[in-house]
Amino acid sequence: MATQRMQVTDQDLLYFVNTIKSTSRYDFSEYSDKSLKRRLQKILEDYNLDLTSLLTNLRLDKDFLEKVVKEITVNTTELFRDPPVWHLLRSRILPRFKSNKTINIWHAGCSSGQEVYSMMILLNEMELLDRAKIFATDLNTDVLEIAKQGVYKYRFNLGYLDNFDKVIKHNPLNFEEYNDVPYEKYFDIDKVRDTITMKKFLTERPIFRKHDLVVDGNIFFAKFDLILCRNVIIYFNYSLQNKVFELFHSNLYPKGILLLGMHETILGPWATRFERLGQAYIKK
């Protein structure tokens, strides 16, 4: 461990963001300052570089820049993360689409795909999967690759099974209800290899694409019934949040639903354009 690094200043962050912006198509200028500072700090520590060297490297080495961008992004996710949200989806949201011919779902910021698979499992349990078109995007191609494979660590992620039980096997609205859905229906657990592997019928279904919410707009030629964008906007500042809300709003069908993370809310101008149902925002 080298000496304690200097705290990243606002000025440092600005240099960093500008460097990235000028040498690539990424734009972190409207990311949350505090979070971005911590990520930058982490990168400087991990690579044991000072800011000047880092910026030089970023300018000179495109691969390095890609790598840094990947490391800046936060990819926390899990299978059936925040079960109450999935209960909401199950009991209040997805039933709205029962009469739809197709259900277009966009996982914006899908990370390593657990949310995508959770959604497909839930849809399948609700017999809606056949009608669903799943789109999943993330800025980080590494995690997208993992998402496409659908292979996860087992021991580290024992909580997945708990969540699965809570969402799929139990119904919080009816404690007597118990659906004995075997895990093998959707994924194989290999304790020796320490893996959870999603079944092929799940992995081959979604369309995974690289996508930057800041600059890319809607890259699919479709509008959506449901957009999940959970724990993404917390890294954005107010202004960018509103831009993203606008993007989602404009690409939702009427009565389409935007689902945000557990602690994310729409405040400000776009609040009135949605009706709120828990973490779900229904386009008016």
Next chain:
Amino acid sequence: MKAFANMNLAQRIQIVIIPLIAMLFAIAGLILNHFSKTQTINTAIIEAYVYIDKLEEFANIVEGKTGPGLSSNDIFELKEYFSKPAFRETDYPSLLSKNGEYLIHATRQGGRLPLEVVQNLKKANSKQGYLYYNNISETKIEKRILVYKFYKPYNSWIAISISPSEVLKQIRANRISMILIVIFASLLTAFIIYLTLKPVSRRLMHLSIRLKQLAQGEIPNHIKNGDRSELGILSDSLNKLIDGLKNTTEFARQIEQNKLDFNFKPLSQKDQLGMALIQMRDSLKRAFEGEQIRKQEDEIRSWFNSGLAMFGEILRQNNNNLNILADNVIQDLVNYLNANQGGIFMYNDNDTEKNLVLLSSFAYNRKKFIHKTIMLGEGLVGTCALEKQTIYLKEIPSDYIYITSGLGEATPKSLLIVPLKLEEEIFGVIEIASFNEFPKHQIEFVEKIGESIATTLNSVKNNIRTRELLEQSQQQREEMAAQEEEMRQNMEEMQATQEEMQRKNIELEVITGAINQTLISLSLNDDGIIVESNSIFHETIGYSKSELEGMLLENLISPDERKEFDHLWQTVLNGQSVTATLHLIGNSNRERYLLATLSPGFDTLGLLIKILLIGHDVTETKKLEFMALQQAKEIENNLQTIKKEQEISNMRQHEMETLLKALDQNCLVSILEPNGLITYINNMNVVVLGDKKEDIEGKFLKDIDYNAKNNPKEFERFWKLLHDGKKQNREFSLNVKGETKWILENFTPILDEKGKLYKIINIGYDITLNKQKEQELNNIISQLKEQLKK
């Protein structure tokens, strides 16, 4: 004497026996002579008696004729009879008187006998007899025998004197021939002896030669022999001795040539040499056998030791790859034991099960790729591992061998299963099958090797385990790093979330604070009970905070409006926000009117958790309402009118929007702020002019307008007129991608209700292609203008 001693037997016999025999013959002759003399004398004596008797008869006759006694007549008469010798020349008979006088005798009549003879005669005192006497004559003394008989009638002796020499005269005549006979007999005898002795002597000679040769250590030939005499026996014995010696020598030679199985019979039980040789042979044999055994033991020991060294080397070389190790061990072991197949099993003792896994097998000089797992205690191998004892079968069950050569070879006969153990800890099992039986030392060898293999298996296992652990720990480190990263990301997310929430909370607090300071705020549960209330409400209603909490809101509602409120409440419970004027009865019947919004609050599951009431006191208004109902009605009418106007304006707006949409599709539309800031340009701008939305939007017209740059006065005028509420048209051309585009722009100022400039809309037309039809287009524009004016 020495010469004699050196003589051989025949000579000795000839020298000694022949004279001896001659002497014996001589002695015998003498004795015979002596006896014949006596006999002859006795015979002569007897003859004399007979003659005397005859003379007595004559005397008797003469006596008879002459009368008694001796008379002259008698002498006469008798003289005749006595006048001739009886048998020989001098044996004349005589008649002797008692005194020894010859009464009658042919020659000595009148003589006398020597005195001593007469005395001897008298002394004899017998009627008849004989006696020796010496007749002494003038010349000689002659020995004579006087045979006599007394004759009584005459009182005289009738006697005959016999001369022995005369008697023996005949005998003497025979002596020479007798001597010749004796000599002849002696010679004959000697010759015979000689003839007899000669072969004996020769044989003795041969014997002695052979004995001499024997004495010198030579082995002579046999002596010819055909009889059972002593010499024959002697020869036989000698022959036997020679044979024995030959045999013994051959035996000794055989021993010398190490042919100890030579069939040798000793001459007899007392054959010391033979027995000694036999003993020697036996002891040599024993020594040889001992040597053989020792040699064998040495071979075994060397086999054992070189095997140990070889396998030690194998085990040392490959102690990091279990499979190669097992392959080499089993292959070399099978070959070293001259067996034909074998397998090596490793004992697996993991958490879930205990079993033996076939690491490698080798049969008929080939490695076999067989996968086999045997449970502990299962079959022979499993049993061996369980009991930790070597199993050795000389008969293998026919279905036991799992490897067949496929070449039709015979099934192995014996099976050896040896546990690989180290201090009673089992590490595996070795199984070897062979066409031959396994000697004890091979079994011991496999057991011994087993320990080494066990040690190596142990260390290899440990190595592998260590490597696995290392890899695992490496993997775990990587995993830990990944997990750490994940945790950091989690942390980051939590922090970001928290910050976001803080930000929102601050925002919410500002809002709530503003509400609390200006508006009435109530928090109700789904039963309608007041949970929270703010001070403005307290002031309005006249109850304190504590009095209100736990109270049903319905209880504050004016009784005649409660039904309506219930209806309202249900709507809210169904999830809709409702705005209404509530008529409340406060403390001491204080009447208050609240214009309030009731909003349901949901939790994440979408379940109703609380209802928020926000409103303000409209009592004064209400009072005014009541006081001037008319006014209120008017207001209501006004409101109605406004509503209608609003509807109309909405319609217009809708129409406008439709129009705008139409325009949007055909025209270049841009919207400007009164200060000239361009806030919007439509797609046609992009299509026709190649302007980029982001380049234009947010810019001021004066900064980008061609006119403003090149003709600022004109632009100023144009702009002023717009601000005065006058529409402005202008045409201009510009170069887009090498093509001259003509645009007619129509700027329309939009005034708000106060007549103040609110926005400027610019509608442009691409008139490039229609320049020649300008007039026509102008007409359409003027038509449009007219429509707009309407």
